[in-house]
Amino acid sequence: DGGITQSPKYLFRKEGQNVTLSCEQNLNHDAMYWYRQDPGQGLRLIYYSQIVNDFQKGDIAEGYSVSREKKESFPLTVTSAQKNPTAFYLCASSITGGRADTQYFGPGTRLTVL
Protein backbone atom coordinates (compact mmCIF):
# COMPACT_ATOMS: atom_id res chain seq x y z
CA ASP A 1 0.00 0.00 0.00
CA GLY A 2 1.18 3.54 -0.72
CA GLY A 3 1.75 5.81 2.22
CA ILE A 4 4.06 7.58 4.61
CA THR A 5 5.82 5.80 7.43
CA GLN A 6 7.52 7.38 10.42
CA SER A 7 9.73 5.65 12.93
CA PRO A 8 10.01 5.24 15.76
CA LYS A 9 6.55 5.90 17.14
CA TYR A 10 8.00 6.91 20.51
CA LEU A 11 11.51 8.26 21.09
CA PHE A 12 13.28 9.25 24.27
CA ARG A 13 16.31 11.48 24.33
CA LYS A 14 18.71 12.45 27.03
CA GLU A 15 19.89 15.99 27.42
CA GLY A 16 22.72 16.78 25.01
CA GLN A 17 21.98 13.98 22.58
CA ASN A 18 21.15 14.23 18.91
CA VAL A 19 18.36 12.01 17.66
CA THR A 20 17.10 11.28 14.15
CA LEU A 21 13.47 10.76 13.19
CA SER A 22 12.79 8.72 10.09
CA CYS A 23 10.25 9.55 7.38
CA GLU A 24 9.75 7.42 4.27
CA GLN A 25 7.13 7.68 1.53
CA ASN A 26 6.32 5.46 -1.44
CA LEU A 27 3.80 7.81 -3.00
CA ASN A 28 6.36 9.14 -5.52
CA HIS A 29 5.79 12.62 -4.11
CA ASP A 30 8.38 15.28 -4.82
CA ALA A 31 7.82 17.47 -1.77
CA MET A 32 8.26 16.47 1.84
CA TYR A 33 7.74 18.40 5.09
CA TRP A 34 8.41 18.24 8.80
CA TYR A 35 6.02 19.78 11.33
CA ARG A 36 6.11 20.11 15.07
CA GLN A 37 2.92 19.94 17.13
CA ASP A 38 2.76 21.04 20.76
CA PRO A 39 -0.23 20.35 23.03
CA GLY A 40 -3.21 22.55 22.22
CA GLN A 41 -1.50 24.09 19.23
CA GLY A 42 -1.57 23.76 15.49
CA LEU A 43 1.28 22.55 13.32
CA ARG A 44 4.41 24.58 12.83
CA LEU A 45 6.71 24.02 9.84
CA ILE A 46 10.30 23.02 10.60
CA TYR A 47 11.78 22.21 7.18
CA TYR A 48 10.57 21.30 3.75
CA SER A 49 12.07 19.93 0.55
CA GLN A 50 10.74 20.18 -2.97
CA ILE A 51 13.38 18.05 -4.71
CA VAL A 52 16.25 15.74 -3.86
CA ASN A 53 19.35 17.44 -2.43
CA ASP A 54 17.46 20.66 -1.73
CA PHE A 55 15.55 21.86 1.33
CA GLN A 56 14.41 25.11 2.94
CA LYS A 57 13.93 26.27 6.50
CA GLY A 58 10.44 26.69 7.82
CA ASP A 59 9.28 28.86 10.69
CA ILE A 60 11.07 27.03 13.52
CA ALA A 61 14.22 25.46 11.98
CA GLU A 62 16.64 26.39 14.77
CA GLY A 63 18.03 23.29 16.48
CA TYR A 64 16.95 20.96 13.68
CA SER A 65 18.63 19.62 10.56
CA VAL A 66 17.47 17.55 7.60
CA SER A 67 18.79 15.79 4.53
CA ARG A 68 17.16 14.72 1.28
CA GLU A 69 19.47 12.27 -0.44
CA LYS A 70 16.64 10.14 -1.84
CA LYS A 71 13.24 11.12 -3.12
CA GLU A 72 11.46 8.78 -0.73
CA SER A 73 13.34 9.71 2.45
CA PHE A 74 13.49 12.91 4.53
CA PRO A 75 15.04 12.29 7.97
CA LEU A 76 14.92 14.96 10.66
CA THR A 77 17.71 15.31 13.25
CA VAL A 78 16.88 17.03 16.50
CA THR A 79 20.15 18.40 17.78
CA SER A 80 21.23 19.31 21.29
CA ALA A 81 20.83 22.95 20.27
CA GLN A 82 17.05 22.52 20.29
CA LYS A 83 16.19 23.74 23.78
CA ASN A 84 12.70 22.31 24.10
CA PRO A 85 12.37 19.32 21.77
CA THR A 86 9.63 17.42 23.58
CA ALA A 87 6.75 17.42 21.08
CA PHE A 88 4.88 15.40 18.49
CA TYR A 89 6.55 15.43 15.06
CA LEU A 90 4.65 14.91 11.84
CA CYS A 91 6.06 14.25 8.40
CA ALA A 92 4.04 15.01 5.28
CA SER A 93 4.45 14.80 1.52
CA SER A 94 2.75 16.15 -1.58
CA ILE A 95 3.15 16.29 -5.32
CA THR A 96 4.46 19.56 -6.71
CA GLY A 97 3.39 21.46 -9.73
CA GLY A 98 -0.12 21.85 -10.98
CA ARG A 99 -2.86 22.94 -8.63
CA ALA A 100 -4.46 21.81 -5.44
CA ASP A 101 -1.57 19.82 -4.03
CA THR A 102 -2.72 18.24 -0.84
CA GLN A 103 -0.38 17.19 1.92
CA TYR A 104 -0.59 13.64 3.21
CA PHE A 105 0.68 12.88 6.67
CA GLY A 106 2.51 10.07 8.39
CA PRO A 107 1.43 8.69 11.80
CA GLY A 108 3.91 10.84 13.74
CA THR A 109 6.70 10.40 16.28
CA ARG A 110 6.39 11.43 19.93
CA LEU A 111 9.76 12.70 21.19
CA THR A 112 10.35 13.07 24.90
CA VAL A 113 13.45 14.51 26.53
CA LEU A 114 14.38 12.81 29.79
Next chain:
Amino acid sequence: AQTVTQSQPEMSVQEAETVTLSCTYDTSESDYYLFWYKQPPSRQMILVIRQEAYKQQNATENRFSVNFQKAAKSFSLKISDSQLGDAAMYFCAYRSATQASYDKVIFGPGTSLSVIP
Protein backbone atom coordinates in the same frame (compact mmCIF):
# COMPACT_ATOMS: atom_id res chain seq x y z
CA ALA B 1 1.52 37.18 6.22
CA GLN B 2 -1.41 34.83 6.13
CA THR B 3 -3.11 33.73 9.32
CA VAL B 4 -5.77 31.16 10.13
CA THR B 5 -8.09 31.53 13.12
CA GLN B 6 -10.37 28.97 14.70
CA SER B 7 -12.33 30.74 17.41
CA GLN B 8 -13.85 27.63 18.99
CA PRO B 9 -11.24 25.67 20.98
CA GLU B 10 -13.82 23.03 21.94
CA MET B 11 -17.23 21.99 20.68
CA SER B 12 -19.63 19.15 21.32
CA VAL B 13 -22.49 17.63 19.37
CA GLN B 14 -25.08 14.94 20.02
CA GLU B 15 -24.76 11.84 17.93
CA ALA B 16 -26.80 12.11 14.67
CA GLU B 17 -27.00 15.90 14.98
CA THR B 18 -25.29 18.56 12.86
CA VAL B 19 -22.39 20.74 13.96
CA THR B 20 -20.53 23.61 12.28
CA LEU B 21 -16.90 24.44 12.97
CA SER B 22 -15.72 27.95 12.20
CA CYS B 23 -12.56 29.11 10.44
CA THR B 24 -11.52 32.53 9.27
CA TYR B 25 -8.33 33.48 7.52
CA ASP B 26 -6.49 36.59 6.51
CA THR B 27 -4.77 36.94 3.15
CA SER B 28 -4.19 39.49 0.42
CA GLU B 29 -3.99 36.78 -2.22
CA SER B 30 -6.82 35.92 -4.58
CA ASP B 31 -5.83 32.38 -5.47
CA TYR B 32 -5.34 29.79 -2.74
CA TYR B 33 -6.56 26.51 -1.30
CA LEU B 34 -8.31 25.76 1.96
CA PHE B 35 -8.40 22.47 3.81
CA TRP B 36 -9.98 20.83 6.79
CA TYR B 37 -7.92 18.10 8.45
CA LYS B 38 -9.08 15.72 11.17
CA GLN B 39 -6.74 14.43 13.88
CA PRO B 40 -8.32 11.62 15.94
CA PRO B 41 -6.77 10.32 19.18
CA SER B 42 -4.38 8.21 17.08
CA ARG B 43 -2.78 11.56 16.04
CA GLN B 44 -2.89 10.62 12.34
CA MET B 45 -3.79 13.70 10.30
CA ILE B 46 -6.51 12.91 7.79
CA LEU B 47 -7.73 15.17 5.01
CA VAL B 48 -11.46 15.79 5.36
CA ILE B 49 -12.20 18.24 2.58
CA ARG B 50 -10.50 20.69 0.22
CA GLN B 51 -11.68 23.89 -1.45
CA GLU B 52 -10.07 25.83 -4.27
CA ALA B 53 -10.61 29.58 -3.91
CA TYR B 54 -11.36 30.09 -7.59
CA LYS B 55 -14.35 27.75 -7.35
CA GLN B 56 -17.57 29.32 -6.13
CA GLN B 57 -19.23 25.99 -5.47
CA ASN B 58 -18.83 24.71 -1.93
CA ALA B 59 -17.00 21.39 -1.61
CA THR B 60 -18.84 18.35 -0.27
CA GLU B 61 -17.59 14.95 0.84
CA ASN B 62 -20.34 12.65 2.06
CA ARG B 63 -21.46 14.03 5.48
CA PHE B 64 -18.92 16.85 5.37
CA SER B 65 -19.51 20.12 3.57
CA VAL B 66 -18.08 23.61 3.70
CA ASN B 67 -19.50 27.10 3.56
CA PHE B 68 -16.85 29.11 1.71
CA GLN B 69 -17.38 32.84 1.84
CA LYS B 70 -14.45 34.37 -0.04
CA ALA B 71 -15.30 38.01 0.56
CA ALA B 72 -15.71 37.40 4.27
CA LYS B 73 -12.63 35.11 4.34
CA SER B 74 -14.62 32.44 6.08
CA PHE B 75 -14.40 28.67 5.63
CA SER B 76 -16.69 26.74 7.99
CA LEU B 77 -17.07 22.96 8.12
CA LYS B 78 -20.47 21.35 8.59
CA ILE B 79 -20.69 17.77 9.79
CA SER B 80 -24.09 16.20 9.31
CA ASP B 81 -25.42 13.10 11.07
CA SER B 82 -22.49 13.18 13.51
CA GLN B 83 -20.98 9.84 14.45
CA LEU B 84 -18.85 8.78 17.40
CA GLY B 85 -15.92 8.39 15.03
CA ASP B 86 -16.08 12.07 14.20
CA ALA B 87 -14.68 12.92 17.62
CA ALA B 88 -11.29 14.48 16.94
CA MET B 89 -9.30 17.68 16.68
CA TYR B 90 -10.13 19.54 13.48
CA PHE B 91 -7.64 21.86 11.83
CA CYS B 92 -8.37 24.46 9.18
CA ALA B 93 -5.46 25.12 6.82
CA TYR B 94 -4.55 27.61 4.11
CA ARG B 95 -2.17 27.10 1.22
CA SER B 96 -1.12 29.77 -1.23
CA ALA B 97 -1.34 29.15 -4.98
CA THR B 98 1.37 31.73 -5.57
CA GLN B 99 4.60 30.13 -6.75
CA ALA B 100 6.72 32.08 -4.27
CA SER B 101 4.93 30.70 -1.23
CA TYR B 102 3.36 27.62 -2.71
CA ASP B 103 4.81 25.20 -0.21
CA LYS B 104 3.76 27.10 2.87
CA VAL B 105 0.69 25.68 4.58
CA ILE B 106 -0.70 27.70 7.46
CA PHE B 107 -2.64 25.76 10.10
CA GLY B 108 -5.15 27.10 12.57
CA PRO B 109 -4.92 26.18 16.28
CA GLY B 110 -7.62 23.52 15.99
CA THR B 111 -11.08 22.80 17.39
CA SER B 112 -11.62 19.78 19.61
CA LEU B 113 -14.92 18.11 18.75
CA SER B 114 -16.65 15.75 21.17
CA VAL B 115 -19.56 13.56 20.10
CA ILE B 116 -22.08 12.70 22.83
CA PRO B 117 -23.84 9.33 22.50
